[in-house]
Amino acid sequence: MKTNVVSVNFGAGREYPYLNDKFDLAVGDKVYVDGKLAGTPGTVTEVLTKFKVSLKYYKYVLQKIDYTVRGKFCTMDHYYITAQNDALPFEQLSAWVTAPEPVDEDEEEEQFLYGDGYDIALDELEEPEEGAVPETEPAAFWHGKDYEENGRLKFVTVIGGKGMRVLQTEKNVTTVEFDLDAENRRMINVYCDCIRPRLCADMTAVAYALRRVFDRGAAAAGDDFTLIERRLFRRVIESSEHMVIF
Template sequence: MTNKIGFYCDDKEINENTETIAVEKPEVKARKSLVSIRFEKNNRVLSYYNDKFDLHKGDIVFVDGKLEGERGFVEEVNYNFKIKLSDYKKVVVLADTTVKGRFFFAGDYFISFDKSVIPYEKVITWLKPPVVDEEEIVVSNEDEEGFLLEKDISELKVPYNVKEKGIDYYLDGRVIYLSVDGDTGKAIVDGTNIYEIEFTYKNGEVSNFICDCYCNYACKHIVAVIMQLKNILKNIEENYKEEYRDYFSAVTSYELFKVTRSYNKKGSITFN
């Protein structure tokens, strides 16, 4: 199937010939507001004070206080209020949810072969706030055996229960995002937390997996990523061989629509 989808979330025309499709959000002046934010994890709506951004309904934000690190969707913005500042926690991060470019269908995923459309650095901001004052992290991935993707997952050397859980994660569509840029693969998995995974993909083989769940063995997140990668590469091989050079990124259609539906934006979708 070679259906194509145009997905524009901006009121400006796209000029496909330019290389500057990834336009940064223009610097907008902050507008003080009291905002109702819905947190998807517990589906609670709470009020926060904002003096850093010009917020709109549908924006993805992160706050300080008890719900630090949980993503929230702005439900309502109020500009007229009188509050005691000490009564309120604040909005500290606004995610960049502008998406412009061309996507290709791949099951429950949308694929892009253009690096500027859904780069990892942008998609991760939809899911977790930037880390500040991170502890010293030691990364080592020596001596790891690779796994040929053409092999059956049953041949992957991980404990049975880890494999089973990983396959469940894969089937549940928990691999929200996956990209391969040259030899470098990256993925985002929605588990107990949002986990970031890096790996090497070369000559049909994956290796050097690092997952930031801090497991000291191959975890279920890695199993899920291997399954999803197999699946997407198969789809690309069957449908979009000419489009794939040395880069693709894929995001679940569910996540893409959830994030880009921001109520304040103009947008259109074209099926042809």
């Protein structure tokens, strides 16, 4: 797309111009930018197509924060859920919870190496005997249940029946990715990007949430669906200027 310059307001009298070459931006859109204000959401106040600027001084818009919510959401315990193939994409949900890292040209981009993934049966989460699931962190099931019940799991989204990903926050944000075998109530190829190498509480928290979805009949095998923690959902609804629920 054609590069433009957008003026972004961060509140408290802070308004600066940024280059934008990735997003279709209009006045009122919320964005994350690179530079000193990385991590602070700002609002676009102007879009300029006539400009000449120095790349030495101008930073880029890194992400558009899209608060548009589509679909019919129902409450389910401490979540809102939309099913019937109205799932929201991971990238959109991710921007609600975490800002992209500022670009550091001297630093290498973070890369991940994958070994084998874990396999978690949703009906075998209760107090597995020690050593029953190899390579499991002590108390991973107990802690995961606690995370899930206490709203630390911020969202889960499943698109295409598998390739499903999740995000969770405490002090930091962790992403769990997995395939879903909903027919057999199993998560397969489960990976977490947290620092602990074993089957961890982040993964089991997702398993508890998925079991809740299926036990409640909130989604069926083969459905796309998105589960959003209640407080996060309300915050998004308050930020949304053009919410569409139908």
